[in-house]
Amino acid sequence: xxxxxxxxxxxxxxxxxxxxxxxxxxxxxxxxxxxxxxxxxxxxxxxxxxxxxxxxxxxxxxxxxxxxxxxxxxxxxxxxxxxxxxxxxxxxxxxxxxxxxxxxxxxxxxxxxxxxxxxxxxxxxxxxxxxxxxxxxxxxxxxxxxxxxxxxxxxxxxxxxxxxxxxxxxxxxxxxxxxxxxxxxxxxxxxxxxxxxxxxxxxxxxxxxxxxxxxxxxxxxxxxxxxxxxxxxxxxxxxxxxxxxxxxxxxxxxxxxxxxxxxxxxxxxxxxxxxxxxxxxxxxxxxxxxxxxxxxxxxxxxxxxxxxxxxxxxxxxx
Ligand code: MN
Ligand code: MN
Numbered sequence: 001x002x003x004x005x006x007x008x009x010x011x012x013x014x015x016x017x018x019x020x021x022x023x024x025x026x027x028x029x030x031x032x033x034x035x036x037x038x039x040x041x042x043x044x045x046x047x048x049x050x051x052x053x054x055x056x057x058x059x060x061x062x063x064x065x066x067x068x069x070x071x072x073x074x075x076x077x078x079x080x081x082x083x084x085x086x087x088x089x090x091x092x093x094x095x096x097x098x099x100x101x102x103x104x105x106x107x108x109x110x111x112x113x114x115x116x117x118x119x120x121x122x123x124x125x126x127x128x129x130x131x132x133x134x135x136x137x138x139x140x141x142x143x144x145x146x147x148x149x150x151x152x153x154x155x156x157x158x159x160x161x162x163x164x165x166x167x168x169x170x171x172x173x174x175x176x177x178x179x180x181x182x183x184x185x186x187x188x189x190x191x192x193x194x195x196x197x198x199x200x201x202x203x204x205x206x207x208x209x210x211x212x213x214x215x216x217x218x219x220x221x222x223x224x225x226x227x228x229x230x231x232x233x234x235x236x237x238x239x240x241x242x243x244x245x246x247x248x249x250x251x252x253x254x255x256x257x258x259x260x261x262x263x264x265x266x267x268x269x270x271x272x273x274x275x276x277x278x279x280x281x282x283x284x285x286x287x288x289x290x291x292x293x294x295x296x297x298x299x300x301x302x303x304x305x306x307x308x309x310x311x312x313x314x315x316x317x318x
Contacts, residue, residue, distance in 0.1 A: 005036060007086045010072055018068050024089035025124070026067045026306070031088045034117045038085040039309060041122050042114075043092035044107060047288070048100045049129030049167040051160055053255040055288035059298070060092060060124040062289040067302035077272055079310035087309070090114075104133045104165055111137035120312055122305060125285030127255065128155055131240045132170040134283065135179040138238055142280055146184035146235040147174070148228060150270065151242035152258035154190050154210070156203050167255075167286075175206055182207035184235050186228050188270070189213050189245035192258035213260055221266045225273020236280045239308060241267075243286050243301050251300055253292020264300060268307055275311040282308045 011027035024030045025041040034040065043060025050056060072082045081087070093110045095103040111134055114121055123134065128151075138145055149155070149171060156175070160166040164173065171187075174180045190200055191213035200210050209231075216224060244254040247261035262270075287301045 005086070007082055007084070008088050009082050010070070013071070021068075023061075023064055023068075025064050025302075026070050028087055028089050030091065032090060034090065034114065034119065036086055037088055037117065037119045038314065039087040039120050039122060039312065040114060041087065041089045041124065041305075043124045044095065044126035044130045045092055046095045046097070046103055046126045046130060047255070048097060048103065049127040049165070050255045051166060051168060053288060053291060055290040056125055056127045056255060056286055057097070058289040059126055059285075059287035059301075062292070062295065062298040063124045063284070063287055063301045063305070064089070066295055066299040067305070069299070070302060070306050074307075074310045077275070077310060081309045081312070084314050085309070085312060100129065100165055104129065108133035108136050112140065115141045120279065121281050122308065123281075123283040124301070124305065125283060125287070128167040128170055128240075128242055128285045129165060130285065131283055132165065132173050134281065135170075135174045135238065136177070138281055139179045142236040144178055144181045145280065146232040146237045147171075147180045147186070148232070148237060148239045148274065149185065149187045149242075150189050150240070150245045150262075150267070151187065152189055152191055152213070152244045152261055153242070153256065154187055154200055154203055155242075171203070175203075180238075181235065184232055185209065186211065186231075188216075188224070189262050191260055213262065216262070216266070217260070221270040222273050225270050229274055229277055232277055235278070237277045238280060239274070239282045241282070241284045241304055241308070243284065243297060243304075246300065251297040253288050253290075253297030254286045255288050255291075256286075267304060271304060271307040271311060277311070279308075279312055284308075
């Protein structure tokens with residue numbers, strides 16, 4: 001444990017009604033002082049990398065709003081993240097909504113400052129373009145990392161409409177740039193229709209383990225989680241969770257929905273089974289509130305972020 005100072009706590013629902021008070025993630029304190037933080041929640045409100053429906057610029061705001069119902073203790077795993085980790089919401093990165101390339105530079109530069117501190121950044125997106133600049137900064141600190149990428153899409157296009165930077169290209173760029181160790185990459189939940197029958201196989205040739213959704217239909221994800229954990233246990237690990245990995249029945253509020261996806265319990269099982277890995281950063285992307293009339297997608301995203309918080313190093317569980 002890094003320090004014994006009192007830890008930041010989410011504002012309790014018996015202190016201030018949950019429908020009021022601060023609009024931060026889980027109603028944690030808001031700060032721009034990174035000293036002493038173990039975990040920094042932040043928003044990256046962007047949708048200019050999307051190719052179909054937009055709206056993810058409103059993702060962080062809505063995930064924060066729905067997170068206000070979350071309580072601090074995990075009733076199944078017994079994880080008590082706020083007993084052990086000093087957490088805060090550090091606000092949003094000021095992206096340039098008129099320029100995707102400049103936005104990518106802004107995200108990388110923000111992360112380089114952030115990663116001068118010994119903390120785990122947990123980003124709320126935003127479209128999936130944002131993972132590329134994050135991985136660029138993560139590599140400068142940790143070297144090439146292991147990656148757990150949970151998504152309906154492989155996001156390994158070479159170009160989209162002639163552009164190298166877009167929400168469907170980050171993991172090809174990450175592979176080309178050596179930001180990730182290709183033999184320590186799991187892509188989980190990919191499915192649907194492709195541009196060619198080999199769309200998922202190219203990454204397999206690079207070394208990625210690609211688990212198509214059909215392989216895990218109707219199954220517990222605990223065995224897969226155990227396999228992932230065993231394979232990645234010696235490396236720093238980054239987790240990128242695209243909410244469209246879930247079936248649109250569970251998470252309709254997203255830009256490029258694909259039928260036949262993960263269930264909510266499968267997503268929770270998968271995240272919980274990764275406890276014990278050396279996780280150095282996480283993101284939760286592609287929540288599009290305009291397509292989420294019930295708020296359920298943002299609520300699910302907030303809970304998945306919480307589950308990721310509960311498996312970070314130093315969080316004690318039973
Ligand atoms: Mn994606
Ligand atoms: Mn996707």
